[in-house]
Amino acid sequence: MTTKPMPGSAAPALSLPLVGGGTYDLQAQSPDAATMVIFYRGYHCPVCQGYLGKVAEKAPAFADQGMPIVLVSMDGEERAEKAKTEWGLNDVPVAYGLTEVQARSWGLYITNSIKEVEIPVFCEPGTFWVLPDGSLYLIEISSMPFARPDLDILLGRVVAVGNGYPARGTRAA
Numbered sequence: 730m731t732t733k734p735m736p737g738s739a740a741p742a743l744s745l746p747l748v749g750g751g752t753y754d755l756q757a758q759s760p761d762a763a764t765m766v767i768f769y770r771g772y773h774c775p776v777c778q779g780y781l782g783k784v785a786e787k788a789p790a791f792a793d794q795g796m797p798i799v800l801v802s803m804d805g806e807e808r809a810e811k812a813k814t815e816w817g818l819n820d821v822p823v824a825y826g827l828t829e830v831q832a833r834s835w836g837l838y839i840t841n842s843i844k845e846v847e848i849p850v851f852c853e854p855g856t857f858w859v860l861p862d863g864s865l866y867l868i869e870i871s872s873m874p875f876a877r878p879d880l881d882i883l884l885g886r887v888v889a890v891g892n893g894y895p896a897r898g899t900r901a902a
Contacts (some may be wrong), residue, residue, distance in 0.1 A: 736896035745824035761795025
């Protein structure tokens with residue numbers, strides 16, 4: 730059964746190892762505006778490589794507006810390290826080892842491998858903004874690698890959080 734996260738509700742727990750050492754714990758974050766959590770398919774995905782390269786370029790601008798970014802995948806440590814190094818993600822935290830149970834708690838679509846370069850099971854992309862109080866503000870979940878939110882549009886809307894624009898889509902289906 731699929732879990733559908735709702736804007737305004739508490740973000741699922743997220744505590745994972747980081748490339749380079751340490752642990753990323755979402756609940757321990759205290760951003761000025763929100764934390765952007767970007768789930769990506771994994772090292773095998775050329776679309777992820779291109780998109781996350783753009784994320785890395787924009788990360789300082791998001792940070793300047795009070796929105797740090799973390800990148801998360803179901804890859805193991807070695808593949809996550811390769812993604813961070815080879816894709817130029819040096820200034821963005823890369824967390825790895827997301828389990829299928831954790832991915833489902835975020836409402837992410839799950840895919841079985843169809844190519845040898847893919848890990849057997851991985852999540853499809855998702856972008857979330859988590860407010861300082863731990864609640865979900867923005868939720869963008871995709872079932873395909875090529876459907877991702879426009880970073881320039883997102884960057885231009887960070888101010889909405891500080892201006893008190895409420896989370897939308899809060900009525901359950």
